[in-house]
Amino acid sequence: MGELIQSTRKKGSQSEKIAFDYLTKNNFSILNQNWRSGKYGEIDIIATDNSSGKLVFIEVKSRSTSTDDAKELVTKNKQRQLYKLAKSYLYLNGKENCSCRFDVIAIRINKEGNKLEHIRNAFYK
Structure with a gap:
């Protein structure tokens, strides 16, 4: 059980590093990583999209199969949690x-490599 948790954390950290590199190469300024607020939890990345000037709250998700719909990886409960954190x-x-x-x-x-999908305005439009 402990190895599974470590493996999941390692994969999450690796994914956040990949996302960080992608964002900085694509005209985003990173303001915070793993920002926490009391009982609500954590926002993976908070950045400014320099092309639009918007503040962006970013959830990074790792997945092991290509069949997962990236939008579906963030549940309604997680969306509500992120909204409260953003507020x-x-x-x-x-x-x-x-x-x-x-x-x-x-x-x-x-094993074949990493594939990144960036969904802008994923929820709460």
Whole structure:
């Protein structure tokens, strides 16, 4: 059981590193990684999309098969949790009126290589 948790954490860290590299190469400025707020949990990456000026809350998901729909990887409960976290972040940083969006980056890691899918405005449009 412990090995499975370590393997999952390692895969998650690896996926977040891949997402970080992708974002910085694609005109995003990273503001925070693994931002936490009390009981609500964590936002994987908070960044500014320099092409639009929008603040972006990004959920990074690892997957092992290509059949998973990346949008489906973030459940309605997780979406609500991320929304609450984003509201907390905006309030704490004096950005309540800031234009923002929620993106999902899904990364498939396997022997053939890594495949990244970036879904902009994945939910709460």
